[in-house]
C-alpha cells in the first residue's frame with residue numbers, strides 16, 4: 141500500500157498516532173499537502189460518513205476517526221494556509237447561545253473539512269450577532285447551528301432570524317443536534333437539517349451546489 | 352353524557368393489554384379531540400408519555416390491529432401499524448382494536464427505593480417541633496425525577512415506621528428534567544407540574560404511609576425533602592428557566608423552610624414546617640448533599656467518592672477537606688431509553704446476564720421471576736458489556752467480534768440490513784442487543800466515566816487512591832459492581848473499593864429530620880463545594896472519546 145492509502149486507512153480506523161506519523165511520512169516523501177488532503181483525508185472521511193449512514197459504524201467509532209482526522213489536519217492546515225490554498229466553499233459553524241455541548245458540532249465541522257470546506261468554528265454559546273458577523277466577515281456560503289438541549293432550541297430560532305435579518309438568503313442555514321428534527325428545521329425556515337455528521341456532508345454539498 | 356342519537360355499536364375502541372388485564376373500551380374518537388394517549392390516561396392507565404406528548408420518543412407506541420389512526424398532521428395510517436398514541440387518535444367514528452406493549456405503560460414497580468445505609472451517628476433532636484403524644488411523627492421525602500419515596504418517622508425514637516413510593520406523576524409531562532424545565536417556563540404548566548408532584552404524587556403517598564402505620568396525618572410535625580434542584584423548584588412552583596441555559600444558574604439552592612400550607616400539602620397540618628435541603632448547584636442537588644452526609648463522605652478519612660448514576664450522573668469527591676462536585680449527562684440508555692429492547696427495571700425486565708462456561712447461551716434472570724421477558728434493563732446491559740469483552744464477543748470499539756459472532760448458534764444471531772446483534776434467548780423476542788444499542792450504551796458509560804476521571808484529575812488523584820466509592824441510587828444497588836468496573840463505567844477501580852449504599856438521598860432527609868444539627872452542617876458543606884463544569888474542563892472531550900472504548 142502507498143503512504144496515502146495507509147494514511148487513509150489509519151484515519152478511517154481512528155489511529156491518531158499512525159495518522160500523524162503517516163502525514164509526516166507523506167510530507168517527507170514530497171507529497172504536496174493539498175494532495176494529502178484530497179487523496180487520503182477526503183476519501184477517508186467520505187468512507188467514514190458513508191459507513192455511518194449505512195449503520196456499518198456508530199458514533200463511538202466516528203468520533204475516534206474524527207479525532208485522527210483532526211490530528212492529521214493540524215499538521216497540514218498551517219502548510220495549506222502558507223501556500224495560500226483555501227477550499228472553494230466556506231462554512232461557519234457553532235453551538236447556539238445558552239448551550240455548551242460541542243462534541244457533535246465538532247464532528248460535523250471535521251466532516252465538512254474532510255469534504256473540503258473551509259470551516260470557521262465559532263465554538264459554543266455563540267450569540268446570534270456573532271454568527272451574523274462571522275458569516276459576513278468570512279463570506280460564508282453555509283452556516284451550521286447546533287443545539288443539544290431542548291431549552292436551547294429557541295436560540296436556534298433567534299439565530300436564524302438574526303441571520304436572515306442580517307444577510308437574507310445569501311447564506312444557507314443548516315441546523316442539527318439531538319433534539320432537532322427536519323420538521324423543526326422546516327418550521328423555522330432553515331435550509332437544511334441532517335441527523336448526523338455523515339449526512340450533514342451530503343446536505344451541505346447539495347446546498348452550496350458542490351455536489 | 353352520551354349523545355342520544357349515537358348508538359353504541361361495535362364502533363368503540365378496544366384496547367388490550369398483554370399483562371392479561373381486562374380490555375379497556377373507549378368510545379369512538381371525535382374529530383375534535385385527537386389525542387389517544389390522553390384518553391387512555393383519563394381511563395386510568397397512563398401511557399409512557401415521557402417526551403411530554405411531543406412525539407419525540409416512542410414511549411406511548413401502541414400496536415394498531417384493526418381500524419386506522421389519524422395523526423395530528425393529517426396522515427391516516429391503516430392497521431396493522433405501530434403508532435404513537437400522543438400524535439393523534441383513531442379515525443373519528445370508526446372502530447379499532449389495539450394492543451399496548453407493556454413497555455408503553457407508565458408502570459412502576461417499587462424497587463428497593465427506601466433502603467439506605469447511614470454511616471454517621473445522629474442525635475435525637477428533630478428539626479420539626481415535636482409535641483409528645485400528639486405531634487410526634489415526621490416525613491422524610493425523596494423527590495426523584497422518576498421516583499418519589501415518602502418515609503414516616505416516629506420522632507420519639509427516630510425509627511422509620513413505614514414507607515411508600517410511586518412514580519413521579521410529572522413523568523407524564525416529560526421524562527427528563529430539561530423537558531420539565533422547558534415546560535415550567537409557562538405559568539400554567541408550572542402549576543400543573545406542581546400539582547402533579549404535590550397533589551398527585553406526594554399526597555397519596557402520605558395518606559398511604561400514614562394509614563398503613565395507623566398514624567393520623569394530624570400527628571405529623573413536619574417534613575424534610577431531598578431531591579434534585581429542578582424537583583425542588585417544581586415542588587415550590589419556582590420558575591426554573593435559568594437552569595435550562597448556560598450558565599445554568601439555579602434560582603435557589605439554599606436550605607429553605609416553608610409551611611406545609613404554603614406548598615399546598617393538604618395532608619400535613621398547614622403550619623407544620625417543610626424543610627427543603629440545600630443543594631450544591633443546578634445539576635448537583637440536595638439529593639447529593641443528603642447522600643454525601645448520609646454516607647459519611649464529609650467526615651470519613653478520604654479520599655472518597657459519591658457516585659449516583661442516573662440520566663444525569665452526579666459525582667462528589669472529598670479529599671483533604673476539599674470538596675468537588677460535578678454532573679455529567681449520561682442520557683436515558685441505562686434506563687433502557689433508545690435501545691431496541693431497553694426497559695426500566697420493572698417486572699419482566701432482564702436484570703442479570705451471565706455466561707456459564709464463558710459462552711452462549713447466556714443465563715438470564717428476569718425481575719419478578721416473570722415467565723416472559725419484556726426487555727432488558729440497565730443492570731443487564733452492564734453485565735453484557737462487562738462480560739462481552741471477557742468472553743471475546745465484543746471488540747474494544749463495542750462491535751461484535753466477527754468470528755465469535757459467526758460462531759454463535761444461528762438462533763442467537765440477529766442481523767438486519769448491515770447491522771448485527773445477539774439474541775440472548777431465542778424464545779424471548781425482547782432479548783436482542785444490537786451493535787447500535789451498544790453504541791448508545793457506550794456514550795452513556797463514557798459520560799459517567801469521563802466525569803469521574805475529570806474530578807480525580809482536578810484533585811490530582813488516580814482511581815487507586817480512592818479509599819471508598821459510595822455508589823448511590825437504585826441503579827447502584829442493582830448493578831454488578833465487578834461488571835460496572837469491567838465495562839469501564841467505574842473506570843480503573845477494583846470491586847473492594849466500591850459499596851452500593853442505596854437511596855442515600857432519602858437517608859440524608861431522614862438524618863436531617865431526626866437531627867437538626869445536620870441541617871447546618873449540610874449548608875456549610877453545600878456552600879463550600881467547588882462545582883466543576885465539565886464543558887469547561889480541558890481534556891473532557893478527549894477523555895469522553897477515550898472512555899467510549901471497552902477496557
Ligand code: B12
Pocket residue numbers: 199238239240241242243244245247248283284285286287288289290291314315316317318319333334335336337338340527529530597599634662663664678679680681682683794795798884885886891892895
Ligand atoms: C457528552 C454530553 C455532555 C457533556 C458535554 C461535553 C461537550 N463538550 O460537549 C457534559 C457532561 C459536559 C454535558 C453536560 C450537560 N448536559 Co449533556 N449530554 C452529553 C451526552 C452524553 C452525549 C452528547 C454527545 O456529545 N453525543 C455525541 C455526538 C456525536 O452526538 P450529537 O451531539 O447528537 O451530534 C450528532 C448529531 O446530533 C448531529 N449534529 C450535531 N450538531 C449538528 C449541527 C449541524 C449543523 C448538523 C447538520 C448536525 C449536527 O451530528 C452529530 C454527529 O453525528 C448526551 C446524552 C446522549 N447520549 O446523547 C447528554 C445530553 C445532551 N445532555 C443533557 C443535559 C441536560 C446536560 C446538562 C444541561 C445537565 C447535565 N449535567 O446533565 C449539562 C450542562 C450542559 C452544558 N454545560 O452545556 C441532556 C439533554 C436533555 C434535553 N432534553 O435537552 C442529554 C440528552 C442527556 C440527558 N440527561 O438526557 N453533557
